[in-house]
Amino acid sequence: MNENTIPLSRNSVADRIAQRALASRGAHYATEVRSLLDAALEVMRNRGTASRPRVADIVAAAGLSNEAFYRHFRSKDALVAALMEDGAERLCGYIAHQMAKESTPQGRVRRWVEGVLSQAIDEDTAATTLAVMWNAGTVAEGFLAGPPTAAGLLATLLREPYAELGSVAPDLDASLAAHATVGRLADHLWRRERPTAADVDHITRFLLRTVDQEVGP
Structure with missing residues (x-):
């Protein structure tokens, strides 16, 4: 051959x-x-x-x-968007680990709130988070606009406990809760204020109350 x-x-x-x-x-x-x-x-x-x-x-x-x-x-904005996504994924990993320690959906929601607000407790972490969020303020793809947003990634962790709590729209409720809590985190960062245990308690009660007071279709 x-x-x-x-x-x-x-x-x-x-x-x-x-x-x-x-x-x-x-x-x-x-x-x-x-x-x-x-x-x-x-x-x-x-x-x-x-x-x-x-x-x-x-x-x-x-x-x-x-x-x-x-x-x-393709641009610095694309890098900032990637940086936001990278940070959000790391934070999600940490929070998911903490939530796994709880046996009740209420406990997991509280752990979630603690994890999000933890970004404003340590001085170095708070300064870094604020700097990245500030740089992302003009980004057309990232924190405030195109997916995946930090709040959007964090919301995925709330869907299951919200469903267990009887939410009729767990995806929407989780998204609204995540955006509200990330917004509150931003307030703490900009004001250079550390969240307290009372802040965690109040936000947790608020997030749970929104599910408790839902009325089905």
């Missing part, structure tokens, strides 16, 4: 080498993105609400180039 007639295997040497190259590039790109997100967070935290960083400031802090930045983000 002529060697030119031998069919190529779908798992040929060429395919395997190409896949290894893609995997290596993917890992490298993931490292670049993480470096840009971490650098942006550091620069924003250092500047607070005094000034918004430029792309040049972020890539300098990351030790990368403009080419690397625009390989992953």
